Amino acid sequence: MNTKHTIPSDEDLTAFIDGELTAEEAARIQTMVEEDESTAERLEFLARASLPFKQAFAPLLSEAPREKLETMLAAIPAQPSARPASPPAFATRRRFLGALAAALVAGIAIDRAVIGIGRGFSAKDENSEWRAIVADYISLFTRETLAGTVPAADVQAAQLGALDEKLGLSLSPEAVSLPGIDFKRALLLQYDGKPLAQIAYLDPETGPLALCIVRSDAGPKAPDVESRKGMNVVYWSNRTHAFMLIGRAPADRMTAIADGVRGRMPV
Missing domain, CATH: 3.30.200.100 (MucB/RseB, C-terminal domain)
Structure with missing residues (x-):
């Protein structure tokens, strides 16, 4: 399958930002960013979102059935990496997103997936983008998050x-x-x-x-x-x-x- 012109997912773009892709994958996304305005805008949006998801959900993850989560994460096929060594668990946003997804499967109530940052927010004023990012963040909160x-x-x-x-x-x-x-x-x-x-x-x-x-x-x-x-x-x-x-x-x-x-x- 020819993936040269496939629109990158948010996960791919996040991995690109974190430097986790192979040279070939990174070059493909770089080309898309240069040629496609919507991809460039999406990359900029994700790069500017620096809210600490890991810090906010550390108490929730600490209550998760760790052994079950580790087993589920271990079953996820490893992606080729241009780096010789893998970062430690939860060291990058993509690893943390995987843990959140596993926690959801294990029955922990998280309202939204972090990776699903909304595209269709309104632009009522010039400061609307920060509200959009905060809304993405707060939408993850449940009563258990703040118990x-x-x-x-x-x-x-x-x-x-x-x-x-x-x-x-x-x-x-x-x-x-x-x-x-x-x-x-x-x-x-x-x-x-x-x-x-x-x-x-x-x-x-x-x-x-x-x-x-x-x-x-x-x-x-x-x-x-x-x-x-x-x-x-x-x-x-x-x-x-x-x-x-x-x-x-x-x-x-x-x-x-x-x-x-x-x-x-x-x-």
Whole structure:
């Protein structure tokens, strides 16, 4: 079969980014990138998505039946590699994607496949791409992802404090608290070379919910609502930052929650 002009899959493009392909495979994809605009755009999109999937799902994977997963992964045929030695388990995104797929087969509830990054997101404004990537990330969360006790106030303050220097925004547990919804963790992620704060919650009614923040010089923007990955997103910005609240609660409830958060955010 002639694969010279076969459109590369997201997995192939991710492997190309990570340098895991043979010289022949890499050359084929390089040619496609140079000749096909849609392939080039897709490669750029995947290359800019640097959210730490491994870190986010480490607790979930630690609960998986490891022996069964290792047996299933061992049964996957090895791909030829241009490198003399294989990287350690979970050292690359493609290895981690394989582990997530095996975990799903083993019965661990993960809502979406990481590799299925959506192509058809809307472009309502110039900052829509970061919301698309965050939606891909949050769509993987289940109640089990955020299971456990609510961190104590001092732990919440410490996690939020770690965001201050990178984000330039002083956040307190009181400022980010959501009525009736449990705070679970605050993480510093990265998108397109810029710090991205993710504050994750667990809503007893609708499951995972997240408030995400990036620096932005696009200027103030009133709240707007959109749908991504079966979730509702309320997004807005002030002079220095862009915000998004994402979850599976109805749009009117998400809007009400976002209004409360906006009123407590530092200006």
